Amino acid sequence: MDAVERLISYLKIDTESVPDRDVIPSSEKQFDLAKVLEKELREMGVSDVRLDEHCYVYGKLPSNLSGEEKAKTPALGLIAHMDTSPSARGKNVNPRIVKNYDGTDIVLNEEEKLSPKIFPRLLEQVGDDLLVTDGTTLLGADDKAGVAEIMALVEYLQNHKEIPHGDICIGFTPDEEVGCGADIFDVKGFGADVAYTVDGGKLGGVEYENFNGASGKLKIHGVNVHPGSAKDKMLNSLLLAMEFNSMLPQFTPANTEGYEGFFHLCDMAGDESLTEMNYIIRDHDREKFEEKKRIFLDVAEKLNQKYNAKGAFFEPEVKDSYFNMAEKVKDHMYLIDVAKTAFEKEGVTPIVSPIRGGTDGASLSYKGLPCPNLSTGGDNFHGIYEYLNLNAFHKMIAVLIRITQEMIGKKA
Structure with missing residues (x-):
């Protein structure tokens, strides 16, 4: 399936989480996407696929390395969250592609428009294709773009067995938007030595410091x-x-x-x-x-x-x-170097900056899984003005593939 088509199919599944609930997942409808991902991972031939009772999806691409090279390559985790923010409605999402954006106002509906006068970063997207909302819901690129990028990576590596890589552990979480995404994540069963969440914004983002x-x-x-x-x-x-x-x-x-x-x-x-x-x-x-x-x-x-x-x-x-994941990532700074190198080799200038918020990666880092965050290509999350740069979306897939290569031999 084309990566954008897959993404749009995910966006149309309502996975809005609910704050202040003492159960995970906070909304049963998050299982609707989790079951789709479980099925697709199995169809791709991913190993150890499981969907647990709390709506966490896990899978693994076993290493195709051997000998000393395999021993020296860390098991890499890639994680994204399935839920969308309760800050804006996530039901009946109706995405639309704006081809070759020209820098003018984008009319979302009769009452709402996405304007560079209000969101000046839109002008950085001129010439690219954008995925936008219809002005009545959020888009859900936070973080279904990350989910789709990881799934595209999995599909690519499964179709190109000749590409070497270490163990790649896949994890999709519920309830990140209500602060519970990593609460009962099975770090031991996940099997990764280190990981990245793919849950950031502007292309090139590498984040290992958070509030x-x-x-x-x-x-x-x-x-x-x-x-x-x-x-x-x-x-x-x-x-x-x-x-x-x-x-x-x-x-x-x-x-x-x-x-x-x-x-x-x-x-x-x-x-x-x-x-x-x-x-x-x-x-x-x-x-x-x-x-x-x-x-x-x-x-x-x-x-x-x-x-x-x-x-x-x-x-x-x-x-x-x-807490700030920097305290746990500082002894694994090769993760930042690997990500920066991968972006650079794909022609993208890396942007290392602090997260003005939290992430599943912060909690996971304190659970023993060092886990910086990478960009997805989206912007204006949690509201009706959310959009995703599709050129950046495709580039992130290439960056993730590159990261699996750069990770070879990096184990301390």
Whole structure:
């Protein structure tokens, strides 16, 4: 099957994950794609294919090397996630190919357009073919593009047995978008020594540094009385929430970049009596990360001291989500060199940059599987303006093939 046709077939399968559920997968419909992948891997002749009860798909292309060369080549894992973000609807995805993009606005539907005036990186895509949405759903290239690129690699190597490679372990995960993709990944059964997630954006991306991440939750109990007699009595929990937020350092996603961390208020709901706030706390630097968590708790404590005697109180909770994979990848930096070399040999300038977010690879690295992240060629993830550069998509397949070659003999 043509790689783009395969990708589009995956995009049309609804795999939207659901936040704040204590079961994996968070949505049963993720099995719809998992079963397709299981079937296709078997049809390609992949070994050890299995789909477990938690919607993880595994398979293996055994090494065709021998002797000392085989012994010196690490088992390489390639991993992508099947679910799509709950930030935008993932049902009834209707992709469309824009041939030879000319740099003008792309009309998605009567109300929505994809414009370089708003998304200037579109101008970098001029002359290329783009896969876009119809403006009513996300596209799902995050990370079905990665899934399709890995499947294209598998198909290519199975059709070209003469190409040498070490063990290649394939893994497709559920629930990455809700932070659970690596929670019960079978690292031992997977069988890889090292791995890459194929879950990035702009072509050339090589990422081995990510945020340290935590969630911050806050319940604010106010004092509510009739507004006609509220003087010196009412403590409106909504206003107390505003006060809390104003006391945090004003580092937000909207005014930070690169290695800068932030506090991000994701949602807030309540009334005069009770307000709940949900934050994410991020920083690449571990000391600054720990400081941000302390600040979150300290602000709540200061406000408790201010308002407890008047009947209001704050209940904060901070919970770690993941840590910077750089701490685990630093002893396996040949993974970065291999990826950079593969891009360069395919005529692509590698872009080594920190991830301003998290990835399955971060959690997997702390589970003993060093796992940097590679690009897919997509952009504007998690929304209706998502698109995938198809020229970059095809180039990534070539890069993955090249990586399997560059990995030969790299085992320490």
